[in-house]
Structure formats: C-alpha cells, structure tokens
Amino acid sequence: xxxxxxxxxxxxxxxxxxxxxxxxxxxxxxxxxxxxxxxxxxxxxxxxxxxxxxxxxxxxxxxxxxxxxxxxxxxxxxxxxxxxxxxxxxxxxxxxxxxxxxxxxxxxxxxxxx
Amino acid sequence: xxxxxxxxxxxxxxxxxxxxxxxxxxxxxxxxxxxxxxxxxxxxxxxxxxxxxxxxxxxxxxxxxxxxxxxxxxxxxxxxxxxxxxxxxxxxxxxxxxxxxxxxxxxxxxx
Numbered sequence: 001x002x003x004x005x006x007x008x009x010x011x012x013x014x015x016x017x018x019x020x021x022x023x024x025x026x027x028x029x030x031x032x033x034x035x036x037x038x039x040x041x042x043x044x045x046x047x048x049x050x051x052x053x054x055x056x057x058x059x060x061x062x063x064x065x066x067x068x069x070x071x072x073x074x075x076x077x078x079x080x081x082x083x084x085x086x087x088x089x090x091x092x093x094x095x096x097x098x099x100x101x102x103x104x105x106x107x108x109x110x111x112x113x114x
Numbered sequence: 115x116x117x118x119x120x121x122x123x124x125x126x127x128x129x130x131x132x133x134x135x136x137x138x139x140x141x142x143x144x145x146x147x148x149x150x151x152x153x154x155x156x157x158x159x160x161x162x163x164x165x166x167x168x169x170x171x172x173x174x175x176x177x178x179x180x181x182x183x184x185x186x187x188x189x190x191x192x193x194x195x196x197x198x199x200x201x202x203x204x205x206x207x208x209x210x211x212x213x214x215x216x217x218x219x220x221x222x223x224x225x
Contacts, residue, residue, distance in 0.1 A: 004157070031211060042118060042203070042215035043158070050211050058212070090157050099146035099207030100165075105157030 002026055004106035006091050012112045013081045021076040021109050023091030029104070031097040032074035033058075034066060036087040037108075043090065049074055050097055081113045116141045116208055118216035126222045127194055135189040135219045137204030143182040144206040149189050152201045152218060161202075162189075194223045 004025045013019055025032065030051045035043040035058075045058030049068040063085060065077045074093075078085060089109045094101040119138040127133050137147070145166050150158035164171045164180045164187065171178045177190040191198050201218040208214055 033211075035215075040122065040217055042217045045212060045214075048211050056211070059214075092157075094211075097211040099144070099209075099213075100163060102148075102160040102163070103150075103158075103205075103213065105159070107157050108155070 004091055004093055004104050006089075006106035006109050008109060009107065010110045012114065013078075014114050015082060017081050018077065018079050019081065019111075020078075021089055021091075021111075022073070023075065023106060024073045025091075025093040025104070026072065027093060027095075027104065028071070029093040029095050030071070031094045031101075032068065033092040033094075033103070034064075034074070034076045035090045035092065036060065036085075037090060038087050046076065046089075078111075081111075083113045085111065086113045087111060116144070116206060116214055118204055118206060118214060120202075120204055120216035120219045122217060122219070124220040124222055126224065129195060129223055129225050131194055133191040133194045133198065133221055133223070135202050135204075135221065137187040137189065137216055139185050139187075139206055143185060144208065146207040147178075147180055147187050148205040148207070148213070149176075149178055149187075150203040150205060150215075152203055154201075158203055158215075191221075194221075196223045196225050199223050 033048040034046040047066040091106040203218040204216040
C-alpha cells in the first residue's frame, strides 16, 4: 500500500502559468482533500471531495479548481499562478468524513511561483 | 470562526524528560480533537484522537487531555527521545468534512 501519493514533489512556475497537482490514494477511501501549508499558519483547506463525483469549496478556494477523476484520484489545478500561491500543498484522504476519521496525508508538493 | 493557538516558539527539552505541548481554541468546543506529528518535508501523521466527553487518552508514551472548560488540550510525551523531535499539530473537527489545524509547535529533544 502506497497510501496517498502526490506528483510532482517540487515545481517552480512563473506568474500566469498553469499547472495541475495530482493526488492518488489506494486505501479505498471515499473522501479526499487539498490543503495548503504556509509558514506560521495551520493547514488550510482549499477544496474537498466528500465522495466520487462531488467537490466542495473549503476555506481558501480562490484561484484553484479541482477534479475528482475517480474514487482514487483528486487533482488540483492552478489556472493562472500567482506568487501568493507559493506554498506546500498536501492531499489527504479519509474513509468517510466524520470527526473521528483519521486523515492520511501525502508527502506534499512544494510550489514556488515567481 | 473557530481558531486554534499553539505555541509558535519551539520547545527544547532534554532526553528522558516529559514534553508538554498546548493547544488552545476559541469559540465552541469541538466534538473531537486530534493530534498529528509532522516531520520536515513530510505530510502530517495521525497520533491520537480525543472526544469531548473524554478527559484523557493514552497511547504508549503519549497522553492527551481535553478540557472543554478551559478550551484547551495538552499533549504529553513522557520519557522523550531525540526521535520524538518533530512538529506537532492540533486539529479540531468543525463539522461535516472540515477540520481546522493549528500551526504546530516544534519540539526538539536533546540527547
């Protein structure tokens, strides 16, 4: 079991460029999440997918789009990158979504926007 | 809105001592509170969950307390080891599919 995998590990973009961050989980989890982590701040939820076929906004969705491709995969797209989107991005998954569910995180993608 | 405060200053302790990390929150008390460990360059890893009706939870050398009156959770690592050095995140379930995370406290355990 690989758990949650993310690609790429590192990425440098110029302002205005677009890119897609990929996430996949092999634990047969129903729910998946995208967070960003900035220095001195907690993880902030960008978007989540409660189940295959559904997506919802989190705390900081502006500038991002997501696709739940199937039960395993959940991608995050930056259409026109801005320096404010420089961050570390984590994908996570849970079996369901209640408060007792453990979140399993991927290793993260370090994104720098110049 | 719900906010979490964790001590932003790093905690330095000697091997063998007990480390105590604090998580304070505002507004309503969550039904569940979790603690995660994060190593540099890696994603967070779940450690413990405590429910609002539980005062204390233990797992090996780890102990978590939850005081809904003080709006505070304490995370203890007894007999700490250098391998315990990491950042520890407090996380509060806010309903539905949403959990908010604190910024974390870095712990350094010196041999």
